[in-house]
Amino acid sequence: MTSLTLVRRIRARPSVLFDLLVTAEGIAQWWGPDAGPVLMAQSDPRVGGRYRLRFRTLGGIECETTGEFLEVTRHERVRMTWRWVDDADESLIAMTLRPIPDGTELTFTQSRLPDEATARGHEKGWNGSLDKLEAAVALVG
Amino acid sequence: MNQSERLDRTFAALTDPSRRAILARLEREEQGATVSDLAKPLPIKMPAVMKHLDVLDGAGLITRTKEGRVVTVRLAPRPMREAMAWLRRYERFWTASLDRLTALAEARETELRKAGK
Numbered sequence: 001m002t003s004l005t006l007v008r009r010i011r012a013r014p015s016v017l018f019d020l021l022v023t024a025e026g027i028a029q030w031w032g033p034d035a036g037p038v039l040m041a042q043s044d045p046r047v048g049g050r051y052r053l054r055f056r057t058l059g060g061i062e063c064e065t066t067g068e069f070l071e072v073t074r075h076e077r078v079r080m081t082w083r084w085v086d087d088a089d090e091s092l093i094a095m096t097l098r099p100i101p102d103g104t105e106l107t108f109t110q111s112r113l114p115d116e117a118t119a120r121g122h123e124k125g126w127n128g129s130l131d132k133l134e135a136a137v138a139l140v141g
Numbered sequence: 142m143n144q145s146e147r148l149d150r151t152f153a154a155l156t157d158p159s160r161r162a163i164l165a166r167l168e169r170e171e172q173g174a175t176v177s178d179l180a181k182p183l184p185i186k187m188p189a190v191m192k193h194l195d196v197l198d199g200a201g202l203i204t205r206t207k208e209g210r211v212v213t214v215r216l217a218p219r220p221m222r223e224a225m226a227w228l229r230r231y232e233r234f235w236t237a238s239l240d241r242l243t244a245l246a247e248a249r250e251t252e253l254r255k256a257g258k
Binding site: 003004006010011012017029030031032033034035089103106108110 | 232235236239245249
Protein backbone atom coordinates (compact mmCIF):
# COMPACT_ATOMS: atom_id res chain seq x y z
CA MET A 1 0.00 0.00 0.00
CA THR A 2 1.29 3.39 -0.87
CA SER A 3 2.20 5.35 2.18
CA LEU A 4 4.21 8.12 3.69
CA THR A 5 5.90 7.57 7.05
CA LEU A 6 7.55 10.23 9.18
CA VAL A 7 9.25 9.51 12.49
CA ARG A 8 10.06 12.17 15.08
CA ARG A 9 11.79 11.98 18.42
CA ILE A 10 10.25 14.63 20.59
CA ARG A 11 11.38 15.82 24.04
CA ALA A 12 7.94 15.63 25.63
CA ARG A 13 6.09 12.89 27.48
CA PRO A 14 3.44 10.85 25.60
CA SER A 15 0.53 12.38 27.55
CA VAL A 16 1.50 15.91 26.44
CA LEU A 17 1.67 14.80 22.82
CA PHE A 18 -1.50 12.77 22.95
CA ASP A 19 -3.61 15.77 23.93
CA LEU A 20 -2.16 17.75 21.05
CA LEU A 21 -3.01 14.93 18.63
CA VAL A 22 -6.69 14.54 19.45
CA THR A 23 -8.19 17.65 21.06
CA ALA A 24 -9.62 20.45 18.92
CA GLU A 25 -7.52 22.97 20.82
CA GLY A 26 -4.41 20.85 20.18
CA ILE A 27 -5.02 20.02 16.52
CA ALA A 28 -5.76 23.66 15.77
CA GLN A 29 -2.23 24.60 16.76
CA TRP A 30 -0.27 22.40 14.43
CA TRP A 31 -2.20 20.89 11.50
CA GLY A 32 -1.79 22.64 8.19
CA PRO A 33 0.66 23.25 5.38
CA ASP A 34 2.08 26.48 6.77
CA ALA A 35 1.71 29.01 9.58
CA GLY A 36 -1.57 30.37 8.23
CA PRO A 37 -4.50 30.78 10.67
CA VAL A 38 -6.90 28.06 11.76
CA LEU A 39 -10.46 29.25 11.21
CA MET A 40 -12.38 26.43 12.87
CA ALA A 41 -11.52 23.26 14.78
CA GLN A 42 -13.80 20.56 16.15
CA SER A 43 -12.93 17.17 17.51
CA ASP A 44 -14.77 14.35 19.23
CA PRO A 45 -11.89 11.99 20.03
CA ARG A 46 -13.52 8.60 20.53
CA VAL A 47 -14.06 5.70 18.16
CA GLY A 48 -16.66 6.81 15.62
CA GLY A 49 -16.29 10.47 16.63
CA ARG A 50 -15.41 13.02 13.96
CA TYR A 51 -13.09 15.96 13.63
CA ARG A 52 -13.07 18.94 11.32
CA LEU A 53 -10.46 21.58 10.75
CA ARG A 54 -10.61 24.63 8.55
CA PHE A 55 -7.56 26.74 7.86
CA ARG A 56 -6.28 29.46 5.58
CA THR A 57 -2.83 29.14 4.07
CA LEU A 58 -0.44 32.07 3.98
CA GLY A 59 -1.20 32.16 0.26
CA GLY A 60 -4.85 32.90 1.13
CA ILE A 61 -6.34 29.53 0.16
CA GLU A 62 -8.98 28.15 2.52
CA CYS A 63 -8.99 24.39 3.06
CA GLU A 64 -11.01 22.10 5.23
CA THR A 65 -10.13 18.59 6.32
CA THR A 66 -12.35 16.11 8.08
CA GLY A 67 -12.45 12.49 9.15
CA GLU A 68 -13.47 9.91 11.69
CA PHE A 69 -11.53 8.46 14.61
CA LEU A 70 -11.01 4.72 14.13
CA GLU A 71 -8.90 4.11 17.23
CA VAL A 72 -8.19 6.27 20.25
CA THR A 73 -5.85 4.53 22.67
CA ARG A 74 -4.89 7.01 25.35
CA HIS A 75 -1.25 8.12 25.24
CA GLU A 76 -0.40 5.40 22.72
CA ARG A 77 -2.11 5.44 19.38
CA VAL A 78 -4.63 7.28 17.23
CA ARG A 79 -5.96 6.14 13.87
CA MET A 80 -8.31 8.22 11.78
CA THR A 81 -9.63 8.69 8.29
CA TRP A 82 -8.62 11.93 6.61
CA ARG A 83 -9.83 13.79 3.57
CA TRP A 84 -10.27 17.24 2.10
CA VAL A 85 -13.97 18.10 2.41
CA ASP A 86 -14.33 18.79 -1.30
CA ASP A 87 -12.78 15.46 -2.21
CA ALA A 88 -14.36 12.01 -1.88
CA ASP A 89 -11.15 10.00 -1.55
CA GLU A 90 -9.98 9.17 1.93
CA SER A 91 -6.58 8.46 3.38
CA LEU A 92 -5.82 6.72 6.63
CA ILE A 93 -3.67 8.37 9.24
CA ALA A 94 -2.03 6.53 12.11
CA MET A 95 0.02 8.19 14.84
CA THR A 96 1.79 5.95 17.31
CA LEU A 97 3.58 7.15 20.45
CA ARG A 98 6.40 5.19 22.02
CA PRO A 99 8.11 6.34 25.22
CA ILE A 100 11.87 6.79 24.87
CA PRO A 101 14.34 7.88 27.58
CA ASP A 102 14.02 11.63 27.10
CA GLY A 103 10.58 11.82 25.57
CA THR A 104 8.48 10.18 22.89
CA GLU A 105 9.01 8.71 19.46
CA LEU A 106 6.12 9.63 17.19
CA THR A 107 5.52 7.55 14.07
CA PHE A 108 3.18 9.21 11.61
CA THR A 109 1.81 7.28 8.64
CA GLN A 110 -0.55 8.32 5.88
CA SER A 111 -1.70 5.56 3.58
CA ARG A 112 -4.26 4.54 0.96
CA LEU A 113 -4.17 7.17 -1.69
CA PRO A 114 -6.74 9.59 -2.83
CA ASP A 115 -7.08 9.17 -6.60
CA GLU A 116 -6.85 12.84 -7.38
CA ALA A 117 -3.76 13.24 -5.26
CA THR A 118 -1.32 13.60 -8.07
CA ALA A 119 -3.58 14.86 -10.81
CA ARG A 120 -2.28 18.40 -10.52
CA GLY A 121 1.27 17.52 -9.70
CA HIS A 122 3.53 17.28 -12.67
CA GLU A 123 6.41 19.11 -11.21
CA LYS A 124 9.99 18.19 -11.70
CA GLY A 125 11.31 15.38 -13.78
CA TRP A 126 12.92 12.19 -12.88
CA ASN A 127 16.35 13.38 -11.78
CA GLY A 128 17.26 12.52 -8.25
CA SER A 129 13.76 11.37 -7.47
CA LEU A 130 14.82 8.00 -6.13
CA ASP A 131 16.98 9.65 -3.51
CA LYS A 132 14.12 11.88 -2.48
CA LEU A 133 11.75 8.96 -2.35
CA GLU A 134 14.01 7.08 0.00
CA ALA A 135 14.40 10.19 2.09
CA ALA A 136 10.67 10.55 2.28
CA VAL A 137 9.87 6.99 3.26
CA ALA A 138 12.62 6.72 5.83
CA LEU A 139 12.78 10.20 7.24
CA VAL A 140 13.91 10.37 10.82
CA GLY A 141 13.93 13.84 12.31
CA MET B 142 -5.90 0.30 -13.36
CA ASN B 143 -6.84 3.53 -11.64
CA GLN B 144 -4.30 5.97 -10.31
CA SER B 145 -4.43 4.63 -6.77
CA GLU B 146 -3.66 1.10 -7.95
CA ARG B 147 -0.90 2.37 -10.19
CA LEU B 148 0.68 4.18 -7.28
CA ASP B 149 0.46 1.09 -5.09
CA ARG B 150 2.29 -0.90 -7.75
CA THR B 151 4.93 1.76 -8.13
CA PHE B 152 5.62 1.87 -4.41
CA ALA B 153 5.64 -1.93 -4.13
CA ALA B 154 8.14 -2.13 -6.98
CA LEU B 155 10.40 0.35 -5.20
CA THR B 156 10.61 -1.57 -1.92
CA ASP B 157 13.44 -3.79 -3.19
CA PRO B 158 17.06 -2.54 -3.19
CA SER B 159 17.99 -4.43 -6.38
CA ARG B 160 15.07 -2.88 -8.20
CA ARG B 161 16.01 0.56 -6.96
CA ALA B 162 19.58 -0.07 -8.12
CA ILE B 163 18.30 -1.04 -11.57
CA LEU B 164 16.18 2.11 -11.79
CA ALA B 165 18.98 4.33 -10.55
CA ARG B 166 21.22 2.87 -13.25
CA LEU B 167 18.60 3.38 -15.96
CA GLU B 168 18.15 6.95 -14.82
CA ARG B 169 21.73 7.59 -15.96
CA GLU B 170 21.44 5.65 -19.22
CA GLU B 171 19.33 7.62 -21.63
CA GLN B 172 19.81 5.11 -24.40
CA GLY B 173 18.78 2.27 -22.11
CA ALA B 174 20.85 -0.70 -21.05
CA THR B 175 20.93 -4.36 -21.98
CA VAL B 176 19.80 -6.95 -19.48
CA SER B 177 23.33 -8.28 -19.06
CA ASP B 178 24.68 -4.75 -18.47
CA LEU B 179 22.12 -4.31 -15.72
CA ALA B 180 22.90 -7.68 -14.16
CA LYS B 181 26.68 -7.18 -14.02
CA PRO B 182 27.01 -4.92 -10.95
CA LEU B 183 24.28 -6.70 -9.00
CA PRO B 184 25.03 -9.43 -6.45
CA ILE B 185 22.22 -11.62 -7.79
CA LYS B 186 21.86 -14.21 -10.54
CA MET B 187 20.29 -13.66 -13.94
CA PRO B 188 16.95 -15.38 -13.19
CA ALA B 189 16.50 -13.08 -10.19
CA VAL B 190 17.33 -10.06 -12.35
CA MET B 191 14.71 -11.18 -14.87
CA LYS B 192 12.13 -11.45 -12.10
CA HIS B 193 12.90 -7.94 -10.89
CA LEU B 194 12.55 -6.66 -14.44
CA ASP B 195 9.14 -8.34 -14.67
CA VAL B 196 8.01 -6.52 -11.52
CA LEU B 197 9.31 -3.17 -12.80
CA ASP B 198 7.64 -3.81 -16.14
CA GLY B 199 4.37 -4.71 -14.41
CA ALA B 200 4.48 -1.40 -12.54
CA GLY B 201 5.09 0.40 -15.83
CA LEU B 202 8.44 1.69 -14.62
CA ILE B 203 10.48 0.28 -17.52
CA THR B 204 10.02 -0.72 -21.14
CA ARG B 205 11.80 -3.62 -22.81
CA THR B 206 12.52 -3.79 -26.52
CA LYS B 207 14.03 -6.76 -28.28
CA GLU B 208 16.28 -6.45 -31.31
CA GLY B 209 17.65 -9.77 -32.45
CA ARG B 210 18.88 -11.46 -29.29
CA VAL B 211 19.49 -8.25 -27.38
CA VAL B 212 16.88 -6.89 -24.99
CA THR B 213 17.23 -3.19 -24.21
CA VAL B 214 15.67 -1.84 -21.02
CA ARG B 215 14.65 1.80 -20.67
CA LEU B 216 13.12 3.86 -17.96
CA ALA B 217 9.45 4.87 -18.27
CA PRO B 218 9.28 7.77 -15.84
CA ARG B 219 5.58 8.57 -15.69
CA PRO B 220 4.49 6.28 -12.81
CA MET B 221 7.47 7.45 -10.82
CA ARG B 222 6.49 11.08 -11.35
CA GLU B 223 2.98 10.35 -10.10
CA ALA B 224 4.32 8.66 -6.98
CA MET B 225 6.77 11.48 -6.34
CA ALA B 226 4.10 14.15 -6.77
CA TRP B 227 1.93 12.46 -4.16
CA LEU B 228 4.79 12.05 -1.74
CA ARG B 229 5.99 15.61 -2.20
CA ARG B 230 2.58 17.04 -1.63
CA TYR B 231 1.92 15.20 1.59
CA GLU B 232 5.45 15.13 2.85
CA ARG B 233 5.52 18.92 2.69
CA PHE B 234 2.18 19.20 4.45
CA TRP B 235 3.01 16.83 7.30
CA THR B 236 6.61 17.85 7.75
CA ALA B 237 5.51 21.43 8.34
CA SER B 238 2.76 20.22 10.68
CA LEU B 239 5.02 17.91 12.69
CA ASP B 240 7.58 20.69 13.04
CA ARG B 241 4.95 22.81 14.77
CA LEU B 242 3.72 19.86 16.84
CA THR B 243 7.26 19.18 18.04
CA ALA B 244 7.87 22.80 19.05
CA LEU B 245 4.53 22.96 20.83
CA ALA B 246 4.95 19.69 22.75
CA GLU B 247 8.49 20.55 23.83
CA ALA B 248 7.40 23.97 25.07
CA ARG B 249 4.61 22.37 27.12
CA GLU B 250 6.96 19.78 28.52
CA THR B 251 9.35 22.52 29.61
CA GLU B 252 6.51 24.36 31.38
CA LEU B 253 5.45 21.19 33.18
CA ARG B 254 8.97 20.50 34.35
CA LYS B 255 9.37 24.06 35.60
CA ALA B 256 6.16 23.60 37.56
CA GLY B 257 7.74 20.51 39.08
CA LYS B 258 5.37 18.01 37.42
